Amino acid sequence: MSTKKIFQELFSEINAVYDENEAKSIVYLLLEHFQGISKTDILLDNPLKKAFDYQEIIHRIKQHEPVQYIIGETEFYGRIFKVSPATLIPRPETEELVELTIHTFQDLAKKQLIPSSPKILDIGTGTGCIAISTAANIQDSVVTAFDISEEALKMAKQNALLNEVNVNFEKVDFLDESVHDTLPVFDIILSNPPYVMNLEKQEMEHHVLDFEPHLALFVEDENPLIFYKAIAKFAKKHLTENGFCIVEINQAFGTETADLFWKEGFKSVEVIKDFFGKDRMVKALL
Missing domain, CATH: 3.40.50.150 (Vaccinia Virus protein VP39)
Structure with a gap:
């Protein structure tokens, strides 16, 4: 599966519970964290480096669990912080x-x-x-x-x-x-x-x-x-x-x-x- 295709699939699922801008931000965070995929990779439609089973993650997102808890971290003032x-x-x-x-x-x-x-x-x-x-x-x-x-x-x-x-x-x-x-x-x-x-x-x-x-x-x-x-x-x-x-x-x-x-x-x-x-x-x- 290409990066563009998985981006679109994730976006369509998450856009069901979040508005367009927030859904895109969440997808970017998920792909960067779990796949090491950047926005540039998506724009260039680079191939996926490894398989990605995202069904459980989508379920958690649809339960409104914050994406920061799902990936276990967030950025603050230019630094990465673990969160729980x-x-x-x-x-x-x-x-x-x-x-x-x-x-x-x-x-x-x-x-x-x-x-x-x-x-x-x-x-x-x-x-x-x-x-x-x-x-x-x-x-x-x-x-x-x-x-x-x-x-x-x-x-x-x-x-x-x-x-x-x-x-x-x-x-x-x-x-x-x-x-x-x-x-x-x-x-x-x-x-x-x-x-x-x-x-x-x-x-x-x-x-x-x-x-x-x-x-x-x-x-x-x-x-x-x-x-x-x-x-x-x-x-x-x-x-x-x-x-x-x-x-x-x-x-x-x-x-x-x-x-x-x-x-x-x-x-x-x-x-x-x-x-x-x-x-x-x-x-x-x-």
Whole structure:
């Protein structure tokens, strides 16, 4: 079978449950991962190098299982990260958090307001994508990452090895404030905590709701800012002078999240939009 033919067969199957652009993207990922077939191979209609039984994969796709879980990896900020149902799949919006962190650090370090070898904390690390990406891009940084999930931490440690980056991973229940006093100070605190309310479940896609870990996604409707309250309070006590905190947020609570940092006495707090124009991050400078 030629590459064009198998592409068309896979596309016709997947297009039954995904729109055209997403179906094409999924097929490209599957063929690249399982067959080593590039877009160029498909355009040139190069012959298949080996047999490819894709019926089970098609079944999983039609059950709305994310393709990243099927191939076991995804790309984030130019690096490959292993993923599993124990971790959220890193999103492009979170790449913007990493980018903002790097630029903010560079600006403050240039003004000698923050150490050139900063201590960085990532709260709720999941795959480790934020911690590993910042460690890789901020030279001589000392990065610590917390998560409550043992399985997520195992995956994050694998990703640190895969990307040849040193990160200190620790199992911590961050909402247990009794552990806060035992923790050191940091120059930078980052987090993409759970922020989706239960009432928002009805608006979510099946591939997220049915497969990604709810522990890393959802908060109770009556207390949607629970993690941000804890982070703001912690950051006030555990950031060095001129240190900063950047958190990814629920777009519905940009102002409310920023207010938590203002109330803790941060000297500068900003709500930042993502590339879709939605409130997506809060940056707070101490």
